[in-house]
Amino acid sequence: MEHKDHTVTPLSLLDTDLYKFTMQQAVLQHFPGVEGTYRFTHRDKDVYFTRECFDRFRRSAAQFDKLKLTKEERAWLEKACPYFETSYLDYLEAYRFNPDQLRLRFEPIPEDKERNERGDLSARGRIQIEAVGPWQETILWEVPLMACLSEIYFTTVDTDWDYEGQEDAAYQKATVLLQADCVFNEFGTRRRRSARTQELVLQGILRAERDHPGRGKVNGTSNVFFAMKFNVNPVGTIAHEWFMGVGAQKGYEHANGTALELWEKTYPNALLIALTDTFSTEAFYKDFLANKHFAEHWTGLRQDSGDPFVYAPRAKEIYQQLGVDHTKKIIIYSDALNVDKALQLKKQCDELGFKCAFGIGTSLSNDFKKKSSGGSEKSKALNMVIKLSSVDGKPTVKISDEITKNTGDPTTVEYVKELFGIPVTKEDEVS
Structure with a gap:
């Protein structure tokens, strides 16, 4: 969700992958109080973030503590996920992200160090992220942080793309899979280009399933919020x-x-x-x-x-x-x-x-083309x-x-x- 100050936060506490919640319940049962540290790795060494991207990301992460499970969401979880115990749902209802658990740092590349010190928002660099605290709490940071960072990167650093054709592209992919009798799930939360992209994709693949009944199956989505919104299985x-x-x-x-x-x-x-x-x-x-x-x-x-x-x-x-x-x-x-x-x-x-x-x-x-290339060149996730x-x-x-x-x-x-x-x-x- 993008706010007036250009920060980005999840659409809901449920705007994450189901297996974060299933593992959280298991950690609470077997490893309560154990400290867990999570660390970010960006594997493309020649792709850089900017100071503007980092500052917006840091401001966004600081707002995660406003997320909480609603009564409606809890009632839906009780029906959709009967393996969640009442005690766990009580815990999740009381859960709040703690931004103090985050260690966020921007490291400018050597040639942009002076620009960064001058406060130049276009200074390029790498981002370091750690989440440190009880494992049962830090386990929930991973997916929404990555989704948030991806969305901010593609609205500040790489803006050479647009949404045109995204729903139809997902529809066409789903149609091919369904006609081949494939069963598949949408697993795109962590590296999505944006929350809007994931919603368009789900609209496309579910429309394909309606248009091709009896062939294959869209089994569901790993994203719990969208599973609730579209009335499909949360999977993971x-x-x-x-x-x-x-x-x-x-x-x-x-x-x-x-x-x-x-x-x-x-x-x-x-x-x-x-x-x-x-x-x-x-x-x-x-x-x-x-x-x-x-x-x-x-x-x-x-x-x-x-x-x-x-x-x-x-x-x-x-x-x-x-x-x-x-x-x-x-x-x-x-x-x-x-x-x-x-x-x-x-x-x-x-x-x-x-x-x-x-x-x-x-x-x-996150399957996009560079707008400047007329659709001939891929825009990398x-x-x-x-x-x-x-x-x-x-x-x-x-x-x-x-x-x-x-x-x-x-x-x-x-x-x-x-x-x-x-x-x-x-x-x-x-x-």
Whole structure:
């Protein structure tokens, strides 16, 4: 939501991804009072923010404490998300963002340092963001902060774009997916160009579903506010930070199995899609193979890094080793998807006998062309993340299936890689 002073805040406390709330409830249950630190990484080193962008972002973040759960929103959550306990909804109703938890800093590039000192708002630089406080509180900063920063960047730094054709483009993409019998979800909150973009995209894909009944399915959106507004399913389960935090707190050797066990205690019969790649999918399978219950009881698996086309064949092997019928399981794909990739993966899963669904984010909510190019040149989305960096002072890490791209403390990354037999190379990129 843009205000008269050009600040941007979420449309609601619910203007975030569902899995932030599902994980918050689990953290409250299993790790109350544990401190959690989140840290921002901007991966495009040649793309800069400006002082104006940073100042507006800082003013915007300071207003997050005005957000609160309304009575209407709580009543809707009770019906739409029956796995939320009354005690958690009480907590969420009382929750307020605490801007004092944020550490925000603008670092001008060397050639613009003097301009920045003169107060020149066009000075270029990088932004540092940390959120420090109880994990059960800081867990909610990630998604709305990134959505807010993206929207401000694209209204202050990169303004070479417009909204023309956005709803129709989403409609056309959805039509192709639906006609191929694909089940998919809109996952675009974190890196959306703006809240208006996400709303246009949802209007487009839901219009396509109405126009093509009986073909495929728009299963819902990860954005809880828009799920309520459009009367669709809020979707999402669990993210890497859960496994990262559990590993740091409980030990890495069986972090995956421990994370699944704790999750089941909070959600015994819901939200059972296992994210496999926090410390590499092969490391995940060690705990998965050691406890057949996980394969039997959990609904399926989520693929989020590495080569997606090796994922389903390997998952089939694992289920077969355990004597579990893989045709009753689902694979959710959520890594940098576009329409063509989803169609190819759907074909592969059909041939292998897996059910599948797709979580599509940036290619829906931030797929723009440069206005000056007449539509021939892509306007790139920001390539950014905010990750859990420590719990109670213990560093957290993410290895993923892109084994040269790691997140976290280099020493801990090396330790976890050696623990799981993953090669440590000079090319390792720690962000």
